Amino acid sequence: MPKQKILIIGSGGREHAIGWKIKQSPRCGELYFAPGNAGTSSIGINVDFKAVDIKGLIDFVKKEHIDVTLAIPDDPLALGIVDEFKKENLRIFGPTKNAAQLEWSKAFSKNFMRKHGLPTAKFDVCHDYKRAESYVKNHSFPIVIKVSGLALGKGVFICGNYTEAEKTLNNILNNKSFGEAGNEVVIEEFLTGPEISTHVFTDGKTYSIFPPSQDHKRIGENDEGPNTGGMGTVAPLPIVSDELMKEIEGTIIASTLSKMNEDGNTFSGVLYPGLMLTPNGPKILEYNARFGDPETQTYMRLLDTDLLDIIDACIDGTLDKIKINWKKLSACTIVLASGGYPESYEKGKIISGIENASGDKDIVIFHAGTKYDENRNLITNGGRVLGVSATGNTLKEALAGAYEAVKKISFEKMYYRRDIGKKVL
Ligand SMILES: Nc1ncnc2c1ncn2[C@@H]1O[C@H](COP(=O)(O)OP(=O)(O)O)[C@@H](O)[C@H]1O
Ligand SMILES: [Mg+2]
Structure with a gap:
């Protein structure tokens, strides 16, 4: 089987998790991250490009003969990285600039929803x-x-x-x-009700929906305090029945993708609609044109199919040829943040206990804001530092395992929410 050279663009826990999963593919050859973090450097090679340096990335991909590039964060997508790669006949996973408009222009996405009668505020x-x-x-x-x-x-x-x-x-x-x-x-x-995250892989023609998940956006327990990038996720959700998922698939996922197609903005990649389950049914809060962070850290623990096969199928328009399976398990991710985040916080704190915490096979620790200092100490380098993920036969079991592992990790002023998953249990 020919091995593929792969480049993952981005530097968060999400990118580490995607790399961790892709690395398990028998077809995964050399794996690069641009720019990556300390965690990604242990499974691949970090290259020092900003995610938005499209020209630099194209030159690198040509020089190194990269087979597939995954454009993960929102900003390069909004800048049209996929269009630029395609002009050069380079294989890239992600939506075009026009399709990604669902995320980078809320005005566009709301007008799109209105035009097509999609449920929204x-x-x-x-x-x-x-x-x-x-x-x-x-x-x-x-x-x-x-x-x-x-x-x-x-x-x-x-x-x-x-x-x-x-x-x-x-x-x-x-x-x-x-x-x-x-x-x-x-x-x-203003809408009310539980919020959930939905994700779908699509090649523009067919799609395959992920199990529902839930993020915890606020910094404080019981959803208090300012919004963050996300403090923890769980999946699947005991509060979302198969019947409700079917409804969401029909009224939201399938119609969004087919209407984007009709409008000439065919979407390929991962689409992530954020929903609110209101008393009047599920409504779309927003669209994201990419994988969620930290939803992805949880999803990669549950995905049973070779991620590289899925990525290739999305690029080639052959998603109808593969069946995507999810493990019959529950998973969660607890984000460990720097004290002070999402406002000002310090960097450069030495992180200890990771090896000890990742001893159990059900635990995987994904890096986000981490790096090695000149003495090879692992130190904090961002607001969200690590994502401790766990699987279990039940969500309760997964959460208990993750919190057990969290206790073994420490750095000065480490902060995490102790109530991840509580609302859906
Ligand atoms: N119409 C609404 N009613 C109530 N809360 C909302 C509404 N729209 C957004 N929110 C809250 O604000 C958060 C951020 O909004 P969102 O549209 O997802 O923007 P972004 O993720 O780009 O910041 C949501 O996760 C939700 O908690
Ligand atoms: Mg959002």
Whole structure:
């Protein structure tokens, strides 16, 4: 079997988890990460390119004769990395710039949902402050204001009253506090209900849906405090029945993909709609045009099919030829963060206990913000540092295993949520 040279773009826990899974493929040859982290350097070769350095990456791929590139983070996708690779006849996994618009323009995605009758919160898109202000005046509170462009998860504001809404609109539209990403805002109805993450692999023609998962976005227990990149995930979800998943598949997943196709923006790669299970049925909060982080760390523990086969099928349009299987297990990931995250935090803290914690076969530790210092000490290098993942026959078992492993790891000011999975148990 010919081995493939693979490049994974990105540096988070998600990219480590994807690399960990791809490495298990008998067809996986040399594995590169750009730029990667300490964890990825133990399973592959880190190359020092920024994820958005499209030109540098193309030159590298040509020079090293990389067979397949996986474009994982949102920003290179928004910059059109897939289109640029395709122009050069290079094989790449991910959506084109137009298809990824589902994520990088919330204005686009909301208008798309409205046009095709997809279930989502009522909304308006405004670039004009006066119009935005008058929309807010005529609607009830709380009201949700979202920066349209990519905002590192910091561009959504739930405003409890008019004063807050006015201040938020003024900051985004007049003071340009989000730069161009805030040239437009989406103002929408406040929804309630449990939030879930759905993911689907697609080659643009067929698709294969993942089990449902749940992230924990807020820094504090009981979902208090500011939003983060995600503090922990569980899958599958005891609160989502097969019947509900079927409904979501029909009304949300299949229709989104077929309507994107109809509109000439065929989506290929991974699509990740974030949903809210409202009293009036599941509604789309947003689309992401890529794998979630830390959902992926949990998903890779459950995926039973060769990931490289899936990636190749998505690129080649042959996804109908393979069956994707998921282990009949539960899995979870607990994120270990630097104290102070998502606000300011220190880096460079020595991490200890990883080897001890990963002794059990059900435990895998994925690196995010880590690096080696000049003395080969493993140190912290970001807000989210590690993701401790575990599998089990039940979610309860997986969580117990993961928290047991977490106890063995330490670094100064390490912080994690102790209530991951609690809501769905
Ligand atoms: N219409 C809404 N009603 C209530 N909460 C919302 C609504 N839209 C978003 N949220 C909350 O804000 C979070 C971030 O919103 P989202 O649209 O996913 O933006 P992003 O992930 O790009 O920051 C969601 O995970 C959800 O908790
Ligand atoms: Mg989101």
